[in-house]
Amino acid sequence: MGSKYTKRYTEEFKRDAVALVDSSGKTVTAVARELGIPESLRGWYRKAKADRGEDRAS
DSSP, X not given: OOOSOOOOOOHHHHHHHXXXXXXXXXXXXXXXXXXXXXXXXXXXXXXXXXXXXXXXXX
8 A cells, every 4th residue: 555645845856857857858757767756757847848838739
């Protein structure tokens, strides 16, 4: 059974993690694995793209 405690990350950590994906040339999955946050980063990254207006399909 999973833990009843959820790890919380600061907004600064989230911004830095998203920026690392953009600046490193690595995939979201690769960066997430390096940071140990495989599920969280994908959602943060999608939200950041949507906030920048980059979520539109081409």
